[in-house]
Amino acid sequence: MTAVDDLDLRIHQGEFLSLLGSSGCGKTTSLRMIAGFEQPTSGEVLIGGTDAVGLPPYKRDVNTVFQHYALFPHMSILDNVAYGLKQRRLDKKERHQKAHAALELVHLEGRANRKPRELSGGQQQRVALARALVMEPRVLLLDEPLGALDLKLRKDMQVELKRIQRDVGITFVYVTHDQGEAMSMSDRIAVMSEGRVEQLDAPEAIYDRPASAFVAGFVGEMNVLDGAVRTTADGVATIDVAGGSTVAARTTGAPAGKVVVGIRPEKVTVAPGGDAGPNRLAATVVTRLQLGSSIQVVAQLTDGTEVTAVVPRTGADATVDALATGDRVCLTFADTAPIVLAA
Numbered sequence: 001m002t003a004v005d006d007l008d009l010r011i012h013q014g015e016f017l018s019l020l021g022s023s024g025c026g027k028t029t030s031l032r033m034i035a036g037f038e039q040p041t042s043g044e045v046l047i048g049g050t051d052a053v054g055l056p057p058y059k060r061d062v063n064t065v066f067q068h069y070a071l072f073p074h075m076s077i078l079d080n081v082a083y084g085l086k087q088r089r090l091d092k093k094e095r096h097q098k099a100h101a102a103l104e105l106v107h108l109e110g111r112a113n114r115k116p117r118e119l120s121g122g123q124q125q126r127v128a129l130a131r132a133l134v135m136e137p138r139v140l141l142l143d144e145p146l147g148a149l150d151l152k153l154r155k156d157m158q159v160e161l162k163r164i165q166r167d168v169g170i171t172f173v174y175v176t177h178d179q180g181e182a183m184s185m186s187d188r189i190a191v192m193s194e195g196r197v198e199q200l201d202a203p204e205a206i207y208d209r210p211a212s213a214f215v216a217g218f219v220g221e222m223n224v225l226d227g228a229v230r231t232t233a234d235g236v237a238t239i240d241v242a243g244g245s246t247v248a249a250r251t252t253g254a255p256a257g258k259v260v261v262g263i264r265p266e267k268v269t270v271a272p273g274g275d276a277g278p279n280r281l282a283a284t285v286v287t288r289l290q291l292g293s294s295i296q297v298v299a300q301l302t303d304g305t306e307v308t309a310v311v312p313r314t315g316a317d318a319t320v321d322a323l324a325t326g327d328r329v330c331l332t333f334a335d336t337a338p339i340v341l342a343a
C-alpha cells in the first residue's frame, strides 16, 4: 500500500510552512519522514543540505510536537521541559536556565514548579512546545498540535505560535487539515492531495490563484461552473457556461476546450433581474441568510447550478435586504473575478 507518493517539497530556512490536506493524504507520514521515524522507500530527505535518510530521529536537528503531548505526570513543568537537555548531559544549572527561558517564551514562566495536571489543555500544549523549543532544533515539526483544543483557545494559540516562531526564527513545518489555520499562520502552504503537493505558495496566492480545481475547492468557498471556451482574445476568454450564460474572464494563459470556472462568493454581487449578458448570470433566489457583517445569497442558475454571493453589509442596499426566495436576479462580477482552471 502507498502511504505517500512522489512528494517534492523545498522548505526555506526560518519559514512557517504548513502541510494542508484532508485526512489520509499523507501529512503525518511526510512529517515522520522528515523526523526520521519513517524512511522513504526512494528519494532523499535533505536537512540543511545534508542527506538525512538513514539517520535516526535523535541524530537529526529536528523536534516534533504531536497532537497528543505526553508530558511526564510526576515531573514538574520545569523538569518536563528540561528532560531532553538532561539526556544531552547538560549540567543542572544550564538545563534550568534554558528551560526557564523556554517557559518564558510560551508565557508560562510562573508555572515552572507545577505538575502537568494543574495546567489547562492549552497550557500543557505550550509546555510541549517549550519542551521541543528548548532543544533549539533547526526544524520544528508540529502535527495538528491544536487539534484537542476548543475553538477559542485554538485561535489564541494560532496567534501565539506565529509570534513564537517569529521570535525564535526556527523553521516550522505545521500539519493541519484546517484551511483557516493554515491561512492565518503560514508563510507558505503546501496543499496536499493523495501524497502529492498540489500547490506550494503563499496563502494569498493559494486563495487568489489556485492552481487546480482541487485547491480552489479546498481553500475557502468557491462557486464552480462547468464551461467551454468559445474564444480568447486580448487576454479575455469568453466562456459558455450552463444555462446559455457567458463568462468573460481576464486570463494570462490561453485556455481552450472544456474548463472549470471558479468564482469566490465575495466577488459576486446581486442585482435586480434583467438582461443577461457577459458576467450577468440570470438566477432565481433560493435562500438569503444574514451572517452579521455580510449577507449570503444562494441563487440557482437556469440549469439548477447553485451560486453563492456574499455581500458585505456596508455595501448592501435595501434591494439585497428585501430579496426573497423565488425572486429573479442577476449575479454579476468583474472579468477579473473568474478563475479559469483545466476541467
Ligand SMILES: Nc1ncnc2c1ncn2[C@@H]1O[C@H](COP(=O)(O)OP(=O)(O)OP(=O)(O)O)[C@@H](O)[C@H]1O
Binding pocket: 001, 002, 003, 004, 021, 022, 023, 024, 025, 026, 027, 028, 029, 030, 177
Ligand atoms: N504504517 C503505515 N503503513 C501503511 N499505510 C499507512 C501507514 N501509516 C499511514 N498509512 C496510510 O498512508 C496514508 C497517509 O496517512 P497519513 O497518516 O500520513 O495521513 P494524514 O494526512 O496525516 O491524515 P490525518 O489528517 O487523518 O492525520 C493513509 O492512506 C494511511 O492509511
Ligand SMILES: [Mg+2]
Binding pocket: 027, 028, 029
Ligand atoms: Mg495525520
